[in-house]
Amino acid sequence: MIWNNWIPLLVVLSSLLPGLVIFTLSEKQWRVRTFLNIFGAVAKLGLVGWMLWGVYHEQHFETRLALLPDLDLVLRAGPLALFFVSLSTLLWLVTTVYAIGYLEHSPHRSRFFGFFSLCVTATVGVALAGNLITFLLFYELLTLSTYPLIVHRGTEEARKAGQSYLTYTILGGALLLFGTVWLYSLVGTLEFTPRGFLSQVDAQHHPTLIIIFVLLIGGLGVKAALIPFNGWLPKAMVAPAPVSALLHAVAVVKAGAFGIIRVVYDVFGIDFAASLGVTAPLAWLAAATIIYGSLRALFQDDLKRRLAYSTISQVSYIALGVAIAGPLASIGGVVHLVHQGVMKITLFFCAGNLAETLGVHKISEMNGVGRRMPWTMAAFTIGAFGMIGAPPVAGFISKWYIGLGALEVDQGWVLLVLAGSSLLNAAYFLPILHAAWFRKPPEKWPHEHDFGRHETSLALLIPPLITASLALLAGVLAMLPFSPLEWAKLISVREFYTP
Amino acid sequence: MIAYLPPVLLILTVIWPLLLAIPLLNRYIQNAPMLALLPAVCLALYPGVIDYNVEWILLGSGIELNGNNRWILLVSVMIWASSALIDKSHGEGFTHSSNSSFYFLAMGGQLAAILSTDLIGFFSAASLMGYAFYGFLNSSIEQQYRRYWNLYLVFLVVADLALFEAMIMAVSATEITRFNVLRWIISDTQNAQIYVWMTVTGFALKAGIWPAHRWIIAAYTGTPLSVKILLFGVPLMTALFGLLKWLPNWDNSLSIPGSVIMLWGLMTAIYALIKLLQNRQRVLIPLWLIFLVSGVFLSVIGAGFVVTQDWSDYKSYFFISLSLGGFSITALIIYLTIGQNQQHLSAPFSSAGQTEDTTQAQQRENKVLTLLSANYLVTRLQYLQVAAFQLVDVTRQRAVNQLNKIMDEPGWTVAITFFMLFILIIVSLSL
Numbered sequence: 001m002i003w004n005n006w007i008p009l010l011v012v013l014s015s016l017l018p019g020l021v022i023f024t025l026s027e028k029q030w031r032v033r034t035f036l037n038i039f040g041a042v043a044k045l046g047l048v049g050w051m052l053w054g055v056y057h058e059q060h061f062e063t064r065l066a067l068l069p070d071l072d073l074v075l076r077a078g079p080l081a082l083f084f085v086s087l088s089t090l091l092w093l094v095t096t097v098y099a100i101g102y103l104e105h106s107p108h109r110s111r112f113f114g115f116f117s118l119c120v121t122a123t124v125g126v127a128l129a130g131n132l133i134t135f136l137l138f139y140e141l142l143t144l145s146t147y148p149l150i151v152h153r154g155t156e157e158a159r160k161a162g163q164s165y166l167t168y169t170i171l172g173g174a175l176l177l178f179g180t181v182w183l184y185s186l187v188g189t190l191e192f193t194p195r196g197f198l199s200q201v202d203a204q205h206h207p208t209l210i211i212i213f214v215l216l217i218g219g220l221g222v223k224a225a226l227i228p229f230n231g232w233l234p235k236a237m238v239a240p241a242p243v244s245a246l247l248h249a250v251a252v253v254k255a256g257a258f259g260i261i262r263v264v265y266d267v268f269g270i271d272f273a274a275s276l277g278v279t280a281p282l283a284w285l286a287a288a289t290i291i292y293g294s295l296r297a298l299f300q301d302d303l304k305r306r307l308a309y310s311t312i313s314q315v316s317y318i319a320l321g322v323a324i325a326g327p328l329a330s331i332g333g334v335v336h337l338v339h340q341g342v343m344k345i346t347l348f349f350c351a352g353n354l355a356e357t358l359g360v361h362k363i364s365e366m367n368g369v370g371r372r373m374p375w376t377m378a379a380f381t382i383g384a385f386g387m388i389g390a391p392p393v394a395g396f397i398s399k400w401y402i403g404l405g406a407l408e409v410d411q412g413w414v415l416l417v418l419a420g421s422s423l424l425n426a427a428y429f430l431p432i433l434h435a436a437w438f439r440k441p442p443e444k445w446p447h448e449h450d451f452g453r454h455e456t457s458l459a460l461l462i463p464p465l466i467t468a469s470l471a472l473l474a475g476v477l478a479m480l481p482f483s484p485l486e487w488a489k490l491i492s493v494r495e496f497y498t499p
Numbered sequence: 500m501i502a503y504l505p506p507v508l509l510i511l512t513v514i515w516p517l518l519l520a521i522p523l524l525n526r527y528i529q530n531a532p533m534l535a536l537l538p539a540v541c542l543a544l545y546p547g548v549i550d551y552n553v554e555w556i557l558l559g560s561g562i563e564l565n566g567n568n569r570w571i572l573l574v575s576v577m578i579w580a581s582s583a584l585i586d587k588s589h590g591e592g593f594t595h596s597s598n599s600s601f602y603f604l605a606m607g608g609q610l611a612a613i614l615s616t617d618l619i620g621f622f623s624a625a626s627l628m629g630y631a632f633y634g635f636l637n638s639s640i641e642q643q644y645r646r647y648w649n650l651y652l653v654f655l656v657v658a659d660l661a662l663f664e665a666m667i668m669a670v671s672a673t674e675i676t677r678f679n680v681l682r683w684i685i686s687d688t689q690n691a692q693i694y695v696w697m698t699v700t701g702f703a704l705k706a707g708i709w710p711a712h713r714w715i716i717a718a719y720t721g722t723p724l725s726v727k728i729l730l731f732g733v734p735l736m737t738a739l740f741g742l743l744k745w746l747p748n749w750d751n752s753l754s755i756p757g758s759v760i761m762l763w764g765l766m767t768a769i770y771a772l773i774k775l776l777q778n779r780q781r782v783l784i785p786l787w788l789i790f791l792v793s794g795v796f797l798s799v800i801g802a803g804f805v806v807t808q809d810w811s812d813y814k815s816y817f818f819i820s821l822s823l824g825g826f827s828i829t830a831l832i833i834y835l836t837i838g839q840n841q842q843h844l845s846a847p848f849s850s851a852g853q854t855e856d857t858t859q860a861q862q863r864e865n866k867v868l869t870l871l872s873a874n875y876l877v878t879r880l881q882y883l884q885v886a887a888f889q890l891v892d893v894t895r896q897r898a899v900n901q902l903n904k905i906m907d908e909p910g911w912t913v914a915i916t917f918f919m920l921f922i923l924i925i926v927s928l929s930l
Binding site for chain 1: 522554555556558559584619622623626627630634637638649653656657659660663664667668670671
């Protein structure tokens with residue numbers, strides 16, 4: 001169908017155009033701004049729903065525009081692309097509602113929401129990119145559109161965090177660009193292909209391909225927060241809570257992890273990458289990052305910093321699942337892209353609620369907070385248990401498949417990493433829950449705001465409840481058609497491994 | 500239409516308590532704990548086997564009622580109901596407190612675990628039950644015992660990790676987690692031994708088997724009667740039930756893990772026996788008895804790995820034994836504790852002590868007895884109690900006098916514990 005050629009582009013435009021209009025609005029035009037935000041998000045969701053149905057029934061959605069001689073800008077909706085697009089679209093809608101409530105009395109809202117829309121546009125572009133050059137373009141746009149969000153508060157700390165973010169990500173972008181250009185000069189194509197397009201390259205170029213792999217993974221590893229490239233992430237926690245949620249669950253970190261999946265499966269092909277011997281070091285690096293992030297999280301008193309280190313650890317599950325090089329592990333890694341997203345965004349929304357409603361920023365201030373804000377903490381509890389990997393929350397499903405996949409390819413050591421990480425996750429999340437639910441609340445909270453009969457503003461309360469429910473449903477209804485797990489299985493069959 | 504009723508009952512048994520965990524519901528519904536149990540009661544009395552498999556729940560889970568779990572379900576329902584009645588009569592009010600959600604989540608989790616047909620279903624339900632029970636009891640336990648109770652949380656996490664690894668070992672790349680095929684998918688694999696170790700360790704931690712038992716003592720001593728009952732009826736009984744469900748009938752003998760587990764169970768039993776003989780508080784008798792029974796239980800399971808044929812022949816009897824054990828212990832706790840306030844509980848037992856009931860305690864007792872509709876039975880039991888305790892007291896006193904000569908010196912209990920651990924390690928290594 002001719003329509004199918006334009007829908008990927010429409011998905012990108014559905015947030016780009018509202019974003020550009022929002023830049024021109026004054027602060028007082030909040031009704032128009034809110035309408036544009038919500039309209040864009042809902043329209044995008046509808047288009048993505050259409051594509052999901054079509055791709056499930058093996059329809060083809062592709063927009064191809066000439067960019068350079070022999071290089072097109074390609075937006076293609078395959079199963080893997082749609083998986084990430086669905087996540088970012090759904091969570092963008094929820095985050096937009098949250099951000100509207102969160103920034104209700106803040107200055108520069110038009111600027112904020114303009115960049116917010118650009119950021120999601122870039123993320124969707126990264127997801128739909130049909131070749132490495134399109135990927136690279138949107139990847140860099142993502143860097144540039146998130147920087148103003150990180151420095152939004154305008155404080156000295158925010159500016160420093162922004163500088164750190166830019167330094168890391170531009171360096172990463174440079175590595176990615178270098179690797180991409182080198183690869184193009186070597187093979188003459190950058191088109192993402194199921195099971196990769198490099199297996200036919202002459203053996204004499206294999207050492208060069210290993211270097212290119214390192215460059216690409218290095219570039220992507222900055223955003224995916226692999227060690228030693230994750231210094232920017234905890235610093236970026238100075239940004240407002242919706243931005244933190246966006247960075248950790250929807251956009252930046254996920255774009256890096258998604259890029260790793262693309263490079264391993266659609267550029268090199270998992271079998272070819274394994275034969276080059278590059279997947280095993282990637283798995284070790286991911287395992288080390290998992291443990292490192294958890295250990296660092298253990299010693300943070302600032303709630304958002306603890307969550308940031310937790311992200312460093314959790315996102316590496318995706319890289320680990322991908323690098324183990326087995327069908328089951330790849331399902332576990334890919335499904336964690338969505339599972340980690342819904343769980344982590346819940347935790348950041350809750351952290352934002354505590355900060356906005358009670359002025360609570362530190363874990364040591366959280367005693368008895370569950371009695372004051374039971375719904376928020378109920379959502380936080382679900383998210384935390386998901387991160388630990390306790391069933392029936394979504395995190396369990398990811399760990400289950402990564403564990404099974406590791407045994408499938410005789411990589412038993414991964415089970416120890418999973419166990420160690422779960423133990424550390426429990427060690428840094430359970431004390432928070434214990435303090436919140438079972439300790440006596442203080443007589444006075446640091447900066448308490450009264451929201452009437454509700455524990456906080458409904459715009460702040462409903463988003464975490466929705467995402468917590470999603471985290472729970474993604475685990476309980478894991479085998480339902482169109483569930484993240486079933487979609488990850490579809491991806492594995494259609495794109496990663498020969499059935 | 501009638502055909503749909505049994506599966507609906509099965510689903511309601513699990514879902515209904517979980518729904519009642521929503522504060523808005525349980526706060527405003529009168530007798531919510533009893534109502535939560537209603538589908539379970541009907542289900543337990545349903546004649547016949549029911550199963551319902553839901554392929555899209557978790558990783559393809561199911562629930563069923565059969566000859567083995569019916570008794571456990573029945574005893575579980577009785578324990579929850581007794582606890583709720585006692586709570587109501589004593590005015591402790593936990594079922595309508597801010598922690599009532601934990602109460603209903605623990606109830607739903609346990610009922611789901613009892614009915615589950617697969618490893619993941621059981622694991623999920625038992626985890627929910629465990630964490631919710633921790634939360635629930637945390638609000639009821641006295642401050643000085645809370646530190647030890649927190650150990651339960653630590654053990655729970657470690658146990659869940661061990662069981663998670665065991666599950667992965669068991670199903671490996673097959674993705675089949677049903678109990679009824681467990682025997683075929685694991686018996687011949689090299690993972691079988693690791694699976695057994697992980698499973699036994701996980702459930703032993705959850706059941707508080709020696710030497711991971713300190714939290715049970717704290718929780719038992721520091722909580723009111725209504726919660727004491729649940730302590731045995733919920734985490735402990737479910738863990739022992741889980742142990743039976745998770746260990747299939749083995750085709751091949753696993754003599755090394757079997758012998759060590761047998762020895763571990765014996766150590767636990769000996770430890771409990773010593774403590775029982777040393778015991779000077781009447782109310783603590785069920786505690787040591789349960790340790791003794793758990794130890795014997797573990798020994799028999801260990802023996803089952805060595806002599807596989809006997810294990811296959813007699814395994815089904817264990818489900819009934821566990822039900823009877825759970826019921827008896829609960830009855831014993833109620834019997835020993837009823838009508839006595841907390842100070843009285845910790846007093847040494849003597850014939851004089853038994854006549855010192857306060858008016859207030861007597862009133863509470865009468866209220867409970869009326870609620871339990873067992874006035875006559877309990878009055879008879881009170882006569883028997885005095886006679887039985889006088890007999891026990893004389894026998895116990897003789898044994899204790901002998902033991903005290905050795906045991907009263909400080910550090911002996913610790914020394915014996917370490918000695919037993921030492922033997923256990925030596926035997927394990929030698930095997």
